Amino acid sequence: MLNELITTTELADIINQPELRLFDCTTYLEPAPEGSGQPYLTVSGRHTFEAGHVPGADFLDLQGEFSDPNTELRFMMPDVARLERAFGGHGVSSASRVVLYGIGTPMWATRFWWMLKSLGFENVAVLDGGLDKWKLEGRPLETGPAKGYQPATFTARPRDGFxxxxxxxxxxxxxxxxxxxxxxxxxxxxxxxxxxxxxxxxxxxxxxxxxxxxxxxxxxxxxxxxxxxxxxxxxxxxxxxxxxxxxxxxxxxxxxxxxxxxxxxxxxxxxxxxxxxxxxxxxxxxxxx
Known part of the structure; x- marks a missing residue:
């Protein structure tokens, strides 16, 4: 079982483990056009992921795949079946060790951590300092689109109270x-x-x-x-x-x-x-x- 906070050094030590599922979770909030009625525009962090990410990482698009599409509110928790498909599609199974990180702030990673916990998935950690600290320490980066992980079966065990x-x-x-x-x-x-x-x-x-x-x-x-x-x-x-x-x-x-x-x-x-x-x-x- 992973500690729920993982350091850059600890991640570097396990980065080649086959059960690791490493994800950049970054989203950007940009000013909405005048009169749009929206608090902000949500912009996927895929462009910064492709410009540089921790080697082997995949990208999770919170608003695109992991939020309720049937509400005007941003980022609302979707139904369990949608999340099972989305996490499974990114290779997460009960055997996975999930590590999440963001750019500029860990809040996108902690959001996914909270979601996974609510689904009964425990083996999940947040990278302390995210990509910022990884880069600050001069660690290697990979560029280009995500290679992704082999799809898996993700079975949720939803818990009340989250x-x-x-x-x-x-x-x-x-x-x-x-x-x-x-x-x-x-x-x-x-x-x-x-x-x-x-x-x-x-x-x-x-x-x-x-x-x-x-x-x-x-x-x-x-x-x-x-x-x-x-x-x-x-x-x-x-x-x-x-x-x-x-x-x-x-x-x-x-x-x-x-x-x-x-x-x-x-x-x-x-x-x-x-x-x-x-x-x-x-x-x-x-x-x-």
Missing amino acids: FVDKHQTLAASSEPGTIIVNALGPQFHKGLEPSRYGRPGRVPGSCNVSAATLLDPKTKAFVPLAEAETKFQAQGITKDKRVIAYCGGGISATVDLFLLHRLGYDNLTLYDGSMGEWAKDASLPIETG
């Missing part, structure tokens, strides 16, 4: 045993800047641990666990409470969830719709300041 909707999140906002944490930056949490999602502000009662503060700005690696725990505890997040994390589109919140999981918090869930849904729904309360 995702909540807006109704469950609203109900939880008044439950003393639950704490809701916003992974967006503090200016968006406070509603001090216009939001690309709709109404500025946050889910009422939520606290703020920005995903960006949990990463080293130079190497893109995660901060030490002790430092992360200090940040969470400063916001009243304790192991006896259920934690619901959210952000703009259910992506950066998985950085918070990844570190909370590694710290031994086990009652964790993700509000998948996040502010992309909440801010647009006038029936839901919003808080600023």
Whole structure:
């Protein structure tokens, strides 16, 4: 079983193992055209993958293959059958050791980590520092399209409790045993800047641990666990409470969830719709300041 965080050195040591399934998960969010009504454009990271990737890696297109196509919201968890086909098509089976990485931020990798965990797949790790740290250390790169892996049979064993909707999140906002944490930056949490999602502000009662503060700005690696725990505890997040994390589109919140999981918090869930849904729904309360 892999540690759920793998270093560049550890990856280099196992890179030729036949059961390894290594994936670049990068997506880019670019400004949407004026008047489009969209918070941003989602652009597959395939172009940067082809410009340079960890040797042997394949590419996973989150919005293209691994999100619900039947909703206007970005990146929503699709049905299990779609995910079984998609992961199986990329060679993932029960015998696989999956390692995920991104460029610029680990949030795309932690999103896939969360999805796989929710499907009952445990042998999955995130590369600390992603491609940024790999390149910083002068390690080898491969260019060109993905060679891919031999298709396999991926059998999901879905687990409850990994995702909540807006109704469950609203109900939880008044439950003393639950704490809701916003992974967006503090200016968006406070509603001090216009939001690309709709109404500025946050889910009422939520606290703020920005995903960006949990990463080293130079190497893109995660901060030490002790430092992360200090940040969470400063916001009243304790192991006896259920934690619901959210952000703009259910992506950066998985950085918070990844570190909370590694710290031994086990009652964790993700509000998948996040502010992309909440801010647009006038029936839901919003808080600023």
